[in-house]
Amino acid sequence: MIESKSLDFDAIVVGSGISGGWAAKELTEKGLKVLVLERGKDLQHGSGYYGEHAPSWKLPHQGKIPRQLYDEEYPMAKRVFHSFSEANRAFWMNEKDNPYVVDEKNPFMWIRSDIVGGRSILWGRQTYRWSEQDFKANELDGHGIPWPVDYKEIAPWYSHVEKFIGVNGRAEGLPQLPDGEFQKPMGWFALEKTIEQRLQKKAPDVTLTSARTAILTEDLPGRSACHYCGPCPRGCSTGSYFSSQASTLPAARATGNLTLKANSLVERLEYDPGSERISRVHVIDTQSGERSSYSARIFFLCASTIASTQLLMNSASETFPAGLANSSGVLGHYMMDHTLGFSGMGVFLDNMDSYYHGNRPTGLYIPRFRNLNGQDEDADFIRGYGFQTMTLRTDWQTGFNKKGFGTKLKQSLRKPGPWIFTLSGFTECLPQQSNRMYLSRNKVDQYGVPQVAFEFEWSDNERAMRRDAMVHAERILKAAGAALVMPGNAEMSLPGEGIHEMGTARMGDDPGQAVLNRWNQAHDVPNLFVTDGSFMTSASCVNPSLTYMAFTARACDYAVKQLAAGAI
Amino acid sequence: MNRREFMQCATLIVTGASASQLGFALSEEQSQYLASAPNYIHTAVSYFNAEQRAIVTAIADVIIPRDETPGAVDAGVPRYIELMVSDWFSDDERAIFDAGLKDLQTRVPLELGRPFVELEKDQQEQILEKLESAAGDSSWYEFGNVLRAFISDAPFICQIKELTVWGFFTSEVGATQVLRHDPMPMEFDGDYPLSPDDSTWSGGLTA
Numbered sequence: 001m002i003e004s005k006s007l008d009f010d011a012i013v014v015g016s017g018i019s020g021g022w023a024a025k026e027l028t029e030k031g032l033k034v035l036v037l038e039r040g041k042d043l044q045h046g047s048g049y050y051g052e053h054a055p056s057w058k059l060p061h062q063g064k065i066p067r068q069l070y071d072e073e074y075p076m077a078k079r080v081f082h083s084f085s086e087a088n089r090a091f092w093m094n095e096k097d098n099p100y101v102v103d104e105k106n107p108f109m110w111i112r113s114d115i116v117g118g119r120s121i122l123w124g125r126q127t128y129r130w131s132e133q134d135f136k137a138n139e140l141d142g143h144g145i146p147w148p149v150d151y152k153e154i155a156p157w158y159s160h161v162e163k164f165i166g167v168n169g170r171a172e173g174l175p176q177l178p179d180g181e182f183q184k185p186m187g188w189f190a191l192e193k194t195i196e197q198r199l200q201k202k203a204p205d206v207t208l209t210s211a212r213t214a215i216l217t218e219d220l221p222g223r224s225a226c227h228y229c230g231p232c233p234r235g236c237s238t239g240s241y242f243s244s245q246a247s248t249l250p251a252a253r254a255t256g257n258l259t260l261k262a263n264s265l266v267e268r269l270e271y272d273p274g275s276e277r278i279s280r281v282h283v284i285d286t287q288s289g290e291r292s293s294y295s296a297r298i299f300f301l302c303a304s305t306i307a308s309t310q311l312l313m314n315s316a317s318e319t320f321p322a323g324l325a326n327s328s329g330v331l332g333h334y335m336m337d338h339t340l341g342f343s344g345m346g347v348f349l350d351n352m353d354s355y356y357h358g359n360r361p362t363g364l365y366i367p368r369f370r371n372l373n374g375q376d377e378d379a380d381f382i383r384g385y386g387f388q389t390m391t392l393r394t395d396w397q398t399g400f401n402k403k404g405f406g407t408k409l410k411q412s413l414r415k416p417g418p419w420i421f422t423l424s425g426f427t428e429c430l431p432q433q434s435n436r437m438y439l440s441r442n443k444v445d446q447y448g449v450p451q452v453a454f455e456f457e458w459s460d461n462e463r464a465m466r467r468d469a470m471v472h473a474e475r476i477l478k479a480a481g482a483a484l485v486m487p488g489n490a491e492m493s494l495p496g497e498g499i500h501e502m503g504t505a506r507m508g509d510d511p512g513q514a515v516l517n518r519w520n521q522a523h524d525v526p527n528l529f530v531t532d533g534s535f536m537t538s539a540s541c542v543n544p545s546l547t548y549m550a551f552t553a554r555a556c557d558y559a560v561k562q563l564a565a566g567a568i
Numbered sequence: 569m570n571r572r573e574f575m576q577c578a579t580l581i582v583t584g585a586s587a588s589q590l591g592f593a594l595s596e597e598q599s600q601y602l603a604s605a606p607n608y609i610h611t612a613v614s615y616f617n618a619e620q621r622a623i624v625t626a627i628a629d630v631i632i633p634r635d636e637t638p639g640a641v642d643a644g645v646p647r648y649i650e651l652m653v654s655d656w657f658s659d660d661e662r663a664i665f666d667a668g669l670k671d672l673q674t675r676v677p678l679e680l681g682r683p684f685v686e687l688e689k690d691q692q693e694q695i696l697e698k699l700e701s702a703a704g705d706s707s708w709y710e711f712g713n714v715l716r717a718f719i720s721d722a723p724f725i726c727q728i729k730e731l732t733v734w735g736f737f738t739s740e741v742g743a744t745q746v747l748r749h750d751p752m753p754m755e756f757d758g759d760y761p762l763s764p765d766d767s768t769w770s771g772g773l774t775a
Contacts, residue, residue, distance in 0.1 A: 018633065051766075053751060054602035056738035061656050062608050062648065063738055065716070068658070080579065087602060110755040228753040230771060355762035357754035359771070394769040396747075399735040401709050403700055405693050410632045410639070414746055428734040 009035040009259070009296040013561075014266045016040075017478025018545050019532040019552045020302035021244025021252070022161070026039045026556035027300070028257035032563075035259045035294055036252075037283060042262035043091070043115040045245040049235025051087025054247055054408020059103040059165075060086050072096060076109045079497065082514055083122055083233040086120075091122060091235075101440050108437075108454035109385070109496035110306055116262050117245040118304065119499070125241050125362065126388070127167045127214045128542035129158050129178045138429075138538050141382050144334065144431035147537050148518035149551075157550035164251075165242040165549070166220050175434035177367040177386075178544070183217045185210035186226075189391050190354035191419045192364055195480040202479035205369050211388065213362040214242035214545075222250065230359030241361070243293035263287045266450055269299065269315040269324055271529070277527045277568075284447050287314065295504045296568060298527045298559050302552065305533035306437055307336075309453050309504040312515075312530075313439050325505075325522035331515055332438055334506055335454075336539040338498035340424055340461050341491055342377075343387065344473030348419040355393065355416065364389040366423070366476070368541055370468065381464035385427035385541045387473065392420050423476065423488070425469030428541040430461050431503055435495075456495035467488040487506040493530075502533030520555035529566050531555050607740060608651070611645040615654035620669055622685045624649050630693050631732040640732050643742045648735035659759065661720055663726065667723020668699075672737070699725040743770035 010032035013023045020036060027034045032444055054487035056063050065086070070078035075098040077084045084092060093112035100110055113119045132151040139146040155178070162181040171179040185241065186209070188196075196208045215232070216225045216239075223239035232241050241247030252258040263286045270293070272279040280293045301308040309332055319540045323331045366387035371379055391397075394417035402409060439450040467490040477485045508514030513525035516535050522528040531552035533544060540547075576595075577677060625646040632640040640646075653665050658675065676684045676695065708719050709727040719726070736742040743749050747770040 043770070051602050054605070055740070055751065056743060057607050057609070057740040058602045058605050059738075060608060061652060063733060064652070064656060064718070066687065068657070172599070187756045187758045192758070226756075228756050229751060351759075353762050354758075355766070356756070356758050357760040358756035360756045360758070391770070396733065396737045400730065400737075401703075403709065405630050405696055406633055407635045410635070410746075413737070415767045416731045416762070416766075 005295055008294045010563075011298045011300065012037065012294060013300045013302055014154065014281070014294040015118060015301070015303035015532065016116050016249065016307070017244055017302065017304065017532075018120040018123070018301070019390060019548045020118065021120065021248030022549050022552040023300040023302050023531060023556055024244075024252040024258055024260075025248040026553050027560065028255040030251040030556070030560045031255075031257065032560065033257050033259075034252065035247075035261065035296065037264040037266050037281065037294075038116045038118070038260065038262050039265040039286060040093075040118065040262060041090075042111060043117060043121075043245070045117075045239070045250070046235075046237035048115075048153040049299070050090070051085070051235055052237060053229060054087055054234075058513045062173070076107075076111060079109065079494075080111060080225065080499070083124075085231075085234075087231065087234045088122070091233075092347045098445060100442075101443055103255065103454070106457070107494060109499075110452070110501070111456075111496070111499045112304070112307075117243050117249070119241040121235055121245060123243075123545060125214045126231065126365075126542065126543040127162070127165075127169075127180075127212045127242075127546045128365075129180055130154070130540050130542065130547055131178055133176055134538070134540040134542075136225055137383060137540075139432070143163040143382075144538050145506070145510065145513050148507060148509045154547075154550055154554070157554045160553055161546060161549045165214050165247055166216040166218075166223070167212055167214050167546075168210070168217045170210045172207055172209050172367075174207060174367055176372055180212070182212070186213070186215075186217060186360050186362065188364070189350040189356060189419075191348055191421065192214075192391055194346075194350050195421065198481050199476065199479055203476055206366055206476055206479075207369070208389075209365050209367065211362045211365040215242050215361060223247065228358035228360065230361060232361050237398075263448075265447060266303070266311055267291075267314065267447065269311065270486060271315065271317045271319060271324060271525065273319050276525070283568055286447070289447075296531065297563060300552075300555075300559075301528070301530040301534070302403050302532045305334045305501045305504055306452055308530055308532055308534050309437060310439065310449075312505065314449060320524070322415065325515055325524040325528055327516060327524050328512055330433075330506060330513060332504050333436045334434050334503045335429055335435045335437055335456060336429040336536065337456075337496055338429060338500045338502040338539065338541065338543075339427045339458060339493050340498050341466065341489065341493050343423045343425040343466075343469045343488040344477050345420060345422040345486045345488065346477035346480060347484040347486070348421060348481065349483045350481065351419065363391065370472075379468065381461045382470065383428040383430070383461070383465075383541070385465050385469050387423040387425055387469070387476075389423045390420075390424070394418055394420055413424050418483070421477070421480065421482070423473040424468075425466065425473070426498070426541055426543070427462055427465040427469065429457050429504070429539045431538055432459060437504060444563045454495065458492050458495070463490070463492065466492060493556075500533070500539070502536035502539060502544060505530050505534035507535045508537060519558040520551055521559070526562075527560055529555050572727075607644075609647045609649055609735075609739065613647070613651045613654050615650050619683075619685075620674065621646065621650065621727055623669060626685045626692055627696065627728055628732045629728055630689060630696055631737050633689075637746045638741050640736045640742075643736050643739040645732050645735040645739065648739070649731045652731050652735070658720065661718075664721070664724055665727050668727070671724075696725060699723070700729075739772065 057436040628640040
C-alpha cells in the first residue's frame with residue numbers, strides 16, 4: 001500500500017467526459033480527494049454554450065457552413081453534420097493543429113472534443129442496456145475472448161446510472177434489449193403510431209419503440225425537463241440532456257473533494273518498479289506549455305478509447321517496453337466501431353393533416369431482430385443490428401431546388417410536404433486482432449507526443465450485415481405502408497465514423513489475453529483502472545455510453561473497497 | 569420550470585453579463601453569444617456596384633415576391649446574396665456569378681432596349697425562366713438533392729435561386745412572418761392540428 005499522506009490526491013481521473021464525470025462523482029462521493037485532468041478548454045455549464053437558442057438569422061452565413069475552413073481544419077468533424085456547426089465549433093478539436101496519422105486510402109475518423117465535459121456535450125444521447133446475449137456472444141461464437149462479466153452482474157449498475165442521468169423510454173419486455181429505469185417516453189408523431197399499427201400486423205417480428213434517450217421528460221434536482229428547442233449539441237443550459245457538465249461534475253463538485261484542471265494534457269504515467277504501481281502523472285499545460293506532475297493512490301483513465309490507449313502506449317518503460325500494462329500484447333488491438341448508415345427511406349402520405357409542435361431531439365428505435373434464437377437460416381452473418389429511425393415532415397429545405405418563380409414558388413415552399421421516415425442500421429462489429437491503433441515512430445504532435453495511427457478494415461461479417469439491413473429496411477418500409485420506398489445502401493461507413501471506437505485495452509479473466517480484469521483494473525498494475533470504451537471486449541449493436549458509465553461506477557466501488565482493505 | 573421562467577432564465581444568461589465575466593474560456597472569435605449577436609445581414613459588405621445591386625434586388629423580388637406576406641426584398645435577401653457572393657463563394661463560384669450578372673447587364677439592353685431593372689416584372693420572369701430552362705441539365709435540380717454540399721459548378725440562375733430561397737427562409741422576416749417560429753415550444757405534440765394554409769415551422773437546422 002502506498003502511503004497517502006505525502007501524495008497530492010487520493011485519485012486522479014484523466015478525462016472529464018461521460019466516463020470521467022462518473023469516476024469523479026463516484027470517487028468524490030466516497031470521500032476521496034480527486035483531481036480530474038482535462039486536455040480541453042475550460043467551459044462553463046450554461047454560460048459557455050454560446051450557440052444555444054441562436055436563431056438561423058444570427059448564425060454566420062445564416063447556417064451555410066464555411067466550407068474552406070471545415071475542409072482545412074475540421075475534415076473529419078465536418079462529416080458529423082448533424083452535430084457539428086458554427087453554433088458549437090469551438091467545442092471540437094481543431095484537427096489541423098492536433099493531427100493524427102491519416103491513411104489517405106483507408107482513413108480512420110477520430111472525432112475529438114476540446115472542452116471540459118468532452119463528447120458528453122456533443123453525443124447522440126442514445127442509451128441502451130446490453131443484453132445477456134451480448135455478454136455471451138464472444139463465448140458462444142468464438143470471436144474475441146469471453147466477457148468476465150454477465151448481464152446479471154452489471155444490471156444493478158445500469159439502474160444506478162439510469163436513475164441519476166435520467167433516461168426516457170418505453171418498457172418492452174424484450175430479452176435482447178432489457179428495460180431500464182425509465183422516465184416517461186417522449187411523444188410520437190401520428191405517422192409513427194400509424195406505422196406501428198401496420199408493423200404489428202405485417203412485420204410482427206419487428207418492434208418499434210421510443211429511442212431510449214438520456215434527455216429528461218421529468219425534472220431532476222438542478223435539471224429541467226426538455227423544452228424541445230431542438231439542437232442539443234449546442235449545449236443545454238437547463239441540463240435537460242445528460243452531460244457530465246450538467247450532471248456528474250456538479251455532483252462531484254458538491255462534495256468539496258473535486259479539483260478539475262482544464263488545458264491539462266496527460267503526457268505520461270510514471271510506473272514505479274519498486275512498488276509495482278503508478279506513482280505520478282506527467283502533465284503539459286496546453287496553453288503555456290509548462291510541465292508538471294501529480295501523485296495519487298489510484299489512477300482512472302477516462303480520456304476516451306484512443307486517447308487512453310495512446311497514453312498507455314506512450315508510458316512504456318523498462319518493465320513494460322510495449323506499453324504500460326501491456327504484458328499481454330493486446331493493447332491497441334481488437335479495436336471496434338459500429339458500422340452505420342442509411343438503410344432505407346419511405347415517403348408517406350398518411351396523416352397529412354396532422355402536424356407537430358416542438359422539436360423532438362431523438363427518434364424511434366427498432367431493436368435487433370436477427371439471430372435472436374440461435375442462427376437465422378437465411379442469415380449469412382453472425383450477431384445482429386438495430387435500426388435508428390428518423391421521422392420528418394418535408395419543408396422548404398427538402399425542396400428548394402424546384403423550378404418556377406414568384407408567388408406560386410413561395411407558397412409551395414412555405415407549406416409542409418409529405419412525411420419521410422428513414423431507417424439507419426447500426427451493426428455489431430467483431431473484435432479482430434488486425435484492427436488496431438499504434439504510435440507513429442516519426443510523427444509527433446505540437447507537444448512532442450507521438451501521433452496515433454490506425455489500421456482498420458471491416459470484416460465480411462459487417463459487410464453482410466449492412467446488406468441484410470438494406471433488405472430488411474425495404475421490407476419494413478413496405479410493411480409500414482410507404483407510398484414510395486427509396487432504397488438505402490450497403491456502403492460501409494468510415495472506420496471511426498460511428499464515434500463508438502472501443503476495445504483497445506479489453507477486459508478478460510486471462511491476463512495473457514487481456515489488459516484489464518473484470519473490475520476494469522489493469523492485470524499488471526493494481527492501482528490503474530481504465531473505464532472508457534477501451535475496456536470493451538465486444539461491441540454489441542447498441543450504443544455503448546451507458547455501458548461505459550455502468551462499468552465506471554462499478555470499478556469505482558471496487559477500487560475504493562480495495563483501498564479500504566489495503567489491497568491497492 | 570415553466571415557459572415564462574425559462575425565458576427569464578435564458579434572457580438572464582444571454583444578456584446579464586458579458587461572456588468573459590462569466591468565465592467563458594473559448595476563443596476570441598467565439599466569445600460572443602450568437603443569440604445576442606447582430607443579424608447576419610447587418611454585416612457590412614460592398615461587393616456589387618449600384619447597378620448590380622439593383623439587378624440582384626429585382627431578381628430576388630421575382631423569385632420570392634411580396635404578396636400578402638413579406639417577400640425576399642423585405643427580408644434583406646439582396647444583402648444576404650451580396651454577403652454570400654463576397655465572403656462565402658469560392659473564386660470559381662464567384663466567377664460564374666459575376667459572369668451571369670454581367671450577361672444580364674449587357675445582353676438585356678441590347679435585346680430588349682431597356683435595362684433589366686426597368687422591365688416589367690413578367691418580362692423579368694420570362695428572362696429568368698429562359699435561364700432556368702437552359703440550366704435544366706444541372707445536377708442542382710436533381711430530386712432529393714437535399715443534404716448535399718453547394719454545387720460548385722451550378723449556373724448563375726441556380727446560385728441566385730439557392731441564395732434567395734435559403735436567405736429568405738432563414739431570415740428573421742421569412743422565418744417569423746412567412747413560416748412559423750417558436751423558439752421555446754416546451755412540449756412535443758406529435759399530433760398537432762394542421763390547416764391547409766398553415767406554414768411549416770422554421771428552425772429546421774438540426775445542428
